[in-house]
Amino acid sequence: MTTQPENWPNIVSQAAVVMDMNTGTIVYAKNPEAEHYPASITKIMTAMLALEDGKLTDMVPVSKNAADQPPDKLYFVPGESEPLLQMLYGLMLISANDAAVAIAEDYGGSVSGFAKMMNAKAKALGATHTHFDNPNGLPDPNHVSTAYDMALITKAAMQIPEFRKIVSTRTYHWKGEAWQSQLYNINHMLFTYPGSIGVKTGYTSVAHETLVVAATRGNTTFLAVLMDNPTNYSIMQDATQLLNFAFDHYQTDMVVQKGTVVDELRSPNGSMVPLYATENVVATVDKAHPPAIRGTLHLRALPPATLNLGAVTGRATRTPGSTFLQAAASVPVQQNAWLHVGNLTYSLADEPSVTLPLFAQASSFAQIASLRVHSSHPLSVFWLIPGGVGMVLIIVFLLSRRRKSRARICIDAVHGPES
Structure with missing residues (x-):
């Protein structure tokens, strides 16, 4: 893993990595394995598991526990049910905590059951310094991750086409049982950074600002993860500088x-x-x-x-x-x-x-x-x-010892490269 070189920009964020999303190569790292509170970038894992385990047309019920979650939220009415697709747009665009818990209870049986699924997935992806206790990233002493682990998790999530579509969406028309409105993506990098394709912001009073952002230029896509920054402006500035430097100095080349x-x-x-x-x-x-x-x-x-x-x-x-x-x-x-x-x-x-x-x-x-x-x-x-x-x-x-014979071929055939 690359360590912080002297010629990279100085940043305020306490931990960060920049990964080539096509190859998994880390081109920049600052305290990449230091544990921090991830806040709402946790929801990247929540959305990935829901997309892997569910169908977009699944109706997700909202319990009183889900409806009682603190803002940001979609203000569900207990007993309301919404399609998983709508839930995911609310989860990833406005960081709805109530949607996160509704998804967790539906697909994990409970918040704790879903947390076990999250931790199993993190382990499978090699995110060895991550432990999730809830699906939304609200403060919990045992709910931690690292910049490197969140890069691994996000890289995996971005392989899912529907996930990429959701996190790159700027606005979405919400049609719920209780109200209808436009949801605006609170990831400002999606509006301000050229080539940005998502993914998620986060904030709590103990985690401070966290951010995962991906951007594409030509054949190259870089993924930046930043954690523990005091202000939204500062973390966006850090991300902009790191991505600019990465695109200026590195690229993804086709070898074969x-x-x-x-x-x-x-x-x-x-x-x-x-x-x-x-x-x-x-x-x-x-x-x-x-x-x-x-x-x-x-x-x-x-x-x-x-x-x-x-x-x-x-x-x-x-x-x-x-x-x-x-x-x-x-x-x-x-x-x-x-x-x-x-x-x-x-x-x-x-x-x-x-x-x-x-x-x-x-x-x-x-x-x-x-x-x-x-x-x-x-x-x-x-x-x-x-x-x-x-x-x-x-x-x-297959030869005969008594006479000449044509050789024959023994194979189990498989399909070859597709165009």
């Missing part, structure tokens, strides 16, 4: 584009089989000092296993120290199928490496496998196809 040929494998008869990238690989780079990017191809041997190849079951074994298998099974080639043949690992300076699955067309392997071979060759695999989760992919020579 999905669907492109990134390498080739040579077959025993000299044919070259192209390997295709199945997803984009991006990296955060310093504009002034672009780093060298190295790629390493890995073809891994499969351990001894029982193969279940479609309708045919066979036995495969591997000789210790060898990358070849012996097998006795075959299935027809699906000409339009793709095979997971290995992984390409990219390393970039001091950042964590990125592993890219590689696929090749099964038809290419079928052509190679049709090569005639000598009858003296043993029964063996001439090409190893590493298996992904739940799949075993192997190309096999």
